[in-house]
Amino acid sequence: MSILITGAAGFLGLNLIEVLNAQSQPVVALNDRALPTAFAVKPGVTVELADVRDRVAIADILSRHDISCIIHAAAITLGPKSAIASASDAFDVNTVSVAILLEEGRKAGIRRFVYPSSSAVYGAAPFDGAAVTEETNPMPTTLYGFTKLASERLVVEAGKSFGISTVRARITAVFGPHEHETGVRETMSPPFQIAAKAVAGEDVLLPAGGARDWTSSRDIAKALVLLATRESLPSDLYNLSVGETWHVNRLSALLAKAYPGWRFADGKADGSDSAIAFNDDLSRRRHAVSAKRFETDFGFRFMAPDEACADYVGWLQTNAS
Incomplete structure (x- = not known):
C-alpha cells in the first residue's frame, strides 16, 4: 500500500x-x-x-x-x-x-x-x-x-x-534541506535567506532578536x-519542535567557515538595515513550542541546533548550485 x-x-x-x-x-x-x-x-x-x-x-x-x-x-x-x-x-x-x-x-x-x-x-x-x-x-x-x-x-x-x-x-x-521558492510561501525562512546570501557571497547584517525554535x-x-x-x-x-530557541548567527558562523570570504555582522536591533526578512516582532522574546509529548511517545530525538545547522551546511555544499 x-x-x-x-x-x-x-x-x-x-x-x-x-x-x-x-x-x-x-x-x-x-x-x-x-x-x-x-x-x-x-x-x-x-x-x-x-x-x-x-x-x-x-x-x-x-x-x-x-x-x-x-x-x-x-x-x-x-x-x-x-x-x-x-x-x-x-x-x-x-x-x-x-x-x-x-x-x-x-x-x-x-x-x-x-x-x-x-x-x-x-x-x-x-x-x-x-x-x-x-x-x-x-x-x-x-x-x-x-x-x-x-x-x-x-x-x-x-x-x-x-x-x-x-x-x-x-x-x-x-529550516534545512530542500527549502526552495515555490510561490506559495510568503516569507522564506531566515536560515534559508542567510544561506542563499552565503552561497552568493553577499555579506549580511543580522538583528539581535528573532531567535526561534x-x-x-x-x-x-x-x-x-x-x-x-x-x-x-x-x-x-x-x-x-526542537524545543529551544536559537539565533541564526549560530548557522551564520558555520556558513562563514564553509564559504570563506563571506561575512555576517551585527545590525540594528529592529532589523531595518538587514536584507533578511523576519516575520516576528524582533523586540519580543519568543519561547519554544514543547514537543515533549511526541518525544516521549515515540522515543524521538530532534537534532540539536548546532547539529541541525551542520547538517544543513553540509547539504548546501553538496546540493547548492
Missing part, C-alpha cells in the same frame, strides 16, 4: 519523499506542478499532477492507487501581510482541500490521515513566557493560523464521524512519517 503526499514538490513534501523512499515505502506524490527530476524518477514514487481543490481529480487518483494514508502537506503559507494570495484562495487550499481529501479518502478506504498543522494556531502564546504545549489554548492571530485551526477541526470531526485514524501535528518554524526539515519529515506508519497512536495531537 502507498502513502499519498500532497504538496509533494514543496519544502516539506520533498523531505517526506526522501524519508519514505529510504524506508522503501511506496509513495504517490501529488502536486500541481512537476517534481524535480531527481525525485520523480525515484523507485517507488508515482507522480500525479492535480490541484488539491479538484474533487474529481482527487477521487480518480485515490481510485487508481492503493492508498493507506494521506499526509496533506499542501498549503499556502501566508505571512503577516497575507500578500501572496487572497483570503478565498488561502481558505480553499488550506481548508476546503482538507474536507475534500477526508471525504474522498473515506470513500477510498484510507486507514489514516496525517495533517501537518502549524504552531501559528497558538497565536501570541509563545511570547507569553509559559511553556507552549498541546494543552495551550489555540488563539490564532493571522489568516494562516485561522485556516490551520479550522482545518484541524475538520480533521477531528472526520475522525469521529468517518472512523478514520487522524492525527494533527503542530509544526514550528522549519528552528527545527530541521529532516526531523519534521521523520516525525510525520512516524505518525503515518505507526500502527496505533497514543494521541491525535502533537507539537513538533
Whole structure:
C-alpha cells in the first residue's frame, strides 16, 4: 500500500519523499506542478499532477492507487501581510482541500490521515513566557493560523464521524534541506535567506532578536512519517519542535567557515538595515513550542541546533548550485 503526499514538490513534501523512499515505502506524490527530476524518477514514487481543490481529480487518483494514508502537506503559507494570495484562495487550499481529501479518502478506504498543522494556531502564546504545549489554548492571530485551526477541526470531526485514524501535528518554524521558492510561501525562512546570501557571497547584517525554535526539515519529515506508519497512536495531537530557541548567527558562523570570504555582522536591533526578512516582532522574546509529548511517545530525538545547522551546511555544499 502507498502513502499519498500532497504538496509533494514543496519544502516539506520533498523531505517526506526522501524519508519514505529510504524506508522503501511506496509513495504517490501529488502536486500541481512537476517534481524535480531527481525525485520523480525515484523507485517507488508515482507522480500525479492535480490541484488539491479538484474533487474529481482527487477521487480518480485515490481510485487508481492503493492508498493507506494521506499526509496533506499542501498549503499556502501566508505571512503577516497575507500578500501572496487572497483570503478565498488561502481558505480553499488550506481548508476546503482538507474536507475534500477526508471525504474522498473515506470513500477510498484510507486507514489514516496525517495533517501537518502549524504552531501559528497558538497565536501570541509563545511570547507569553509559559511553556507552549498541546494543552495551550489555540488563539490564532493571522489568516494562516485561522485556516490551520479550522482545518484541524475538520480533521477531528472526520475522525469521529468517518472512523478514520487522524492525527494533527503542530509544526514550528522549519529550516534545512530542500527549502526552495515555490510561490506559495510568503516569507522564506531566515536560515534559508542567510544561506542563499552565503552561497552568493553577499555579506549580511543580522538583528539581535528573532531567535526561534528552528527545527530541521529532516526531523519534521521523520516525525510525520512516524505518525503515518505507526500502527496505533497514543494521541491525535502533537507539537513538533526542537524545543529551544536559537539565533541564526549560530548557522551564520558555520556558513562563514564553509564559504570563506563571506561575512555576517551585527545590525540594528529592529532589523531595518538587514536584507533578511523576519516575520516576528524582533523586540519580543519568543519561547519554544514543547514537543515533549511526541518525544516521549515515540522515543524521538530532534537534532540539536548546532547539529541541525551542520547538517544543513553540509547539504548546501553538496546540493547548492
